[in-house]
Amino acid sequence: xxxxxxxxxxxxNIDLVLWxxxxxxxxxxxxxxxxxxxxxxSSAITAHNLAALGTRVGFIGKIxxxxxxxxxxxxxxxxxxxxxxxxxxxRVKTGATVVLANPPxxxxxxxLGAMAYLSIDDINWDIVAQAxxxxxxxxxxxxxxxxxxARVFARAREMGLTTSLDTNWDPEExxxxxxxxxxxxxxxxxPNEDEAMRIARAGTVEEALERLGERVPxxxxxxxxxxxxxxxxxxxxxxxxxxxxxxxTTGAGDSFNAGFLHSYxxxxxxxxxxxxxxxxxxxxxxxxxxxxxxxxxEQLKARMESILGKR
Numbered sequence: 001x002x003x004x005x006x007x008x009x010x011x012x013n014i015d016l017v018l019w020x021x022x023x024x025x026x027x028x029x030x031x032x033x034x035x036x037x038x039x040x041x042s043s044a045i046t047a048h049n050l051a052a053l054g055t056r057v058g059f060i061g062k063i064x065x066x067x068x069x070x071x072x073x074x075x076x077x078x079x080x081x082x083x084x085x086x087x088x089x090x091r092v093k094t095g096a097t098v099v100l101a102n103p104p105x106x107x108x109x110x111x112l113g114a115m116a117y118l119s120i121d122d123i124n125w126d127i128v129a130q131a132x133x134x135x136x137x138x139x140x141x142x143x144x145x146x147x148x149x150a151r152v153f154a155r156a157r158e159m160g161l162t163t164s165l166d167t168n169w170d171p172e173e174x175x176x177x178x179x180x181x182x183x184x185x186x187x188x189x190x191p192n193e194d195e196a197m198r199i200a201r202a203g204t205v206e207e208a209l210e211r212l213g214e215r216v217p218x219x220x221x222x223x224x225x226x227x228x229x230x231x232x233x234x235x236x237x238x239x240x241x242x243x244x245x246x247x248x249t250t251g252a253g254d255s256f257n258a259g260f261l262h263s264y265x266x267x268x269x270x271x272x273x274x275x276x277x278x279x280x281x282x283x284x285x286x287x288x289x290x291x292x293x294x295x296x297x298e299q300l301k302a303r304m305e306s307i308l309g310k311r
Contacts, residue, residue, distance in 0.1 A: 010043020251290020
């Protein structure tokens with residue numbers, strides 16, 4: 001029996017969330033209604049929330065030898081994530097994102113820091129071998145590894161793992177060939193609808209689903225407050241979202257990933273994977289930060305029961 005259910009490879013940075021913020025202007029000061037210093041980055045949020053759900057998770061990434069890096073490791077460890085695969089590099093700084101949140105919208109300003117230097121050479125393959133599944137997030141924010149993701153996934157498959165990928169937004173808006181190569185070795189692809197349409201060069205979600213489904217066995221397109229749509233071969237399923245009043249939306253898609261993969265690794269059918277992914281996405285937006293609603297397991301259970309009781 002494998003020691004881990006999933007190993008996550010990806011970025012590690014902190015979020016400074018400023019809530020209730022009007023768009024800033026140069027030379028003018030604006031006031032926020034609230035703030036939170038919290039774990040950021042797609043991969044870390046997915047890993048943290050997977051562990052909070054009871055999945056056995058390991059993490060591979062890079063941080064600086066600094067306070068932000070210490071914070072990220074501490075928060076992942078507190079959730080139950082195996083952090084032995086995280087590399088500390090004294091030559092770089094752990095990255096950070098300032099989140100300007102004014103629900104339902106937000107703006108992000110990111111300093112990549114150490115995540116820009118994570119490479120295939122940093123991967124501890126002994127840890128990968130202990131898992132059943134490999135997930136990589138933040139594809140476009142990791143320039144030193146993105147060209148090698150196809151190789152990483154191919155090797156993981158040879159070792160008997162299944163693979164999943166979430167790209168996040170491409171700041172350069174190129175949606176390049178390196179991603180298409182990676183998709184050849186991806187079992188589950190988890191973009192949101194804007195990302196999916198740009199990657200597929202499609203005008204609609206349905207067209208994107210069709211084109212991406214020709215490359216990847218399972219495509220799940222996240223559609224925010226509407227829900228999510230899945231294609232697995234000839235099977236197409238739409239899962240409606242749970243309706244909640246959002247406090248702040250950072251990490252909603254990453255939390256969907258956590259819920260979906262948690263159910264997938266339990267062997268649940270696709271409709272249940274969608275349902276639980278949507279539930280976790282809804283839970284995430286009821287608190288500040290991508291992991292705020294998942295930090296306490298009793299409160300997490302109560303939040304889920306409250307949302308389920310409203311449907």
